[in-house]
Amino acid sequence: MIKKTGLLLLNLGTPDSPDTVSVRRYLRQFLTDPRVIDVPALLRYLIVYLAILPFRPARSAHAYQQIWTPQGSPLLVFSENLRRKVESLLTSTDPSVQVRLAMRYGNPSVRLAMEAFSREGIREVVVLPLFPQYAAASSGSAMSHVYEEAARLWDPPVLTVLPPFFSSPDYIRMVAARGRVTLEAAPWDHVIFSFHGIPLRQLKKSESPGICHQTESCCTSTDRSWCYRAACVQTALALAKDLSLEPSQFSVGFQSRLGRTEWIRPYLDDLLTDLPARGIRHVVVFSPAFTADCLETLEELSIRAEATWKEKGGETLRLVPALNDGDDFAGWIANRFRMVNTPS
Structure with missing residues (x-):
């Protein structure tokens, strides 16, 4: 039986569209995360619902509108292009590999990614948080969420988390x-x-x-x-x-x-x-x-x-542009996956 392994590319997130309603929904999920605003729950609720959400969504929506592309959110467009390139590189030598993209906040969600891996019979998942430097509010929150969503499954997968790469x-x-x-x-x-x-x-x-x-x-x-x-x-x-x-x-x-x-x-x-x-x-x-x-x-x-x-x-x-969906970045990710997924 061929072992099937998945690769999860994990980033922070983006609204579904640059309108005020979508941005408010995104900000609500983001800012109510206790690792983002790390104060007691009641105080966090008052800050988010009384001081931020009544005012910030409209301003943030205007900011998103200035960078939105015909294809959608730049973060999502670059990330999905990167996912496709990485999957193409990996499946050229192992057709059983599946590469999925998930966002800590918004879509595509971690829950849908983990459920898709499960449906395909993938019991081992390599997770690459796309944050070069570790912070509890980014990498820590994202990984905590991955663990939570994996634990919801009847058969939780074995997770291998790749470390920060700030000095690679x-x-x-x-x-x-x-x-x-x-x-x-x-x-x-x-x-x-x-x-x-x-x-x-x-x-x-x-x-x-x-x-x-x-x-x-x-x-x-x-x-x-x-x-x-x-x-x-x-x-x-x-x-x-x-x-x-x-x-x-x-x-x-x-x-x-x-x-x-x-x-x-x-x-x-x-x-x-x-x-x-x-x-x-x-x-x-x-x-x-x-x-x-x-x-x-x-x-x-x-x-x-x-x-x-x-x-x-x-x-x-x-x-200076970010690494985005560059061929060199996709190749580097594919090589990192192969290094941890190759039997010793």
């Missing part, structure tokens, strides 16, 4: 290669490595007590791979080394801050103000926390950050 030489090489294209296209003064931010309290909850949480000597330690900020800093340093950047030529920043609580620093907003004040006019921005271009890259960075940059005295801000 191949990952660094692929991101750097895209960056070189952008860097060579026009003059630049400075590079920003922008990562999605998280509240500082979440960083501390994922770490042992007594550790410094935001010093560079701590963040460059080789044993800090499960600290989100350390993983981001190590990704930036590896990319800077590959691109032969001097320390004065790049900065690390954290974007997407929400609310009044303290998030991990430095804030991207501050960099967009401070760098022009130092005479820097032309920046190239990498977003190495995202493997597919999405709202946070195409709207927050390419549109809003660029507007802020010019308002503060900068001239050009150019975004």
Whole structure:
């Protein structure tokens, strides 16, 4: 009997459409996740239903409308194209392999993916969270949800979860290669490595007590791979080394801050103000926390950050594309699957 194995590509999610109703539905699922807004349940309910959902869906829908394509959400389009490429590579040598895409929030759902694997008699599933750096609010939440949905099945599959890949030489090489294209296209003064931010309290909850949480000597330690900020800093340093950047030529920043609580620093907003004040006019921005271009890259960075940059005295801000559905990325994923799925 041929062993049938599945590969689940797992990303964060996107609304079904860029209208206010769809965005509200998506935000409700996203923001009520206790790993995203990690406060007591009653307080989270009040924040989401009284302070966010009455106002934010309309603004977010407008943002989505600016990046939506005729094919749909960029994140979903890139992710589905990637899934097809990976499946084509794997089935060329093993026709029994099935590759499915699932989102932690929205569609296609993890539940439907796990049920489809079950119907096809697949009892072993390799899971690849498409988050280079681990954070409880992204990788942790997504994996918790996968475990929950797998446990609903009468015969839960054996799950093999691939680890974060923030320092993988191949990952660094692929991101750097895209960056070189952008860097060579026009003059630049400075590079920003922008990562999605998280509240500082979440960083501390994922770490042992007594550790410094935001010093560079701590963040460059080789044993800090499960600290989100350390993983981001190590990704930036590896990319800077590959691109032969001097320390004065790049900065690390954290974007997407929400609310009044303290998030991990430095804030991207501050960099967009401070760098022009130092005479820097032309920046190239990498977003190495995202493997597919999405709202946070195409709207927050390419549109809003660029507007802020010019308002503060900068001239050009150019975004390096994410790995998206690149052939090299698809090949790398296929090889990672083969490495864990090949009998020893």
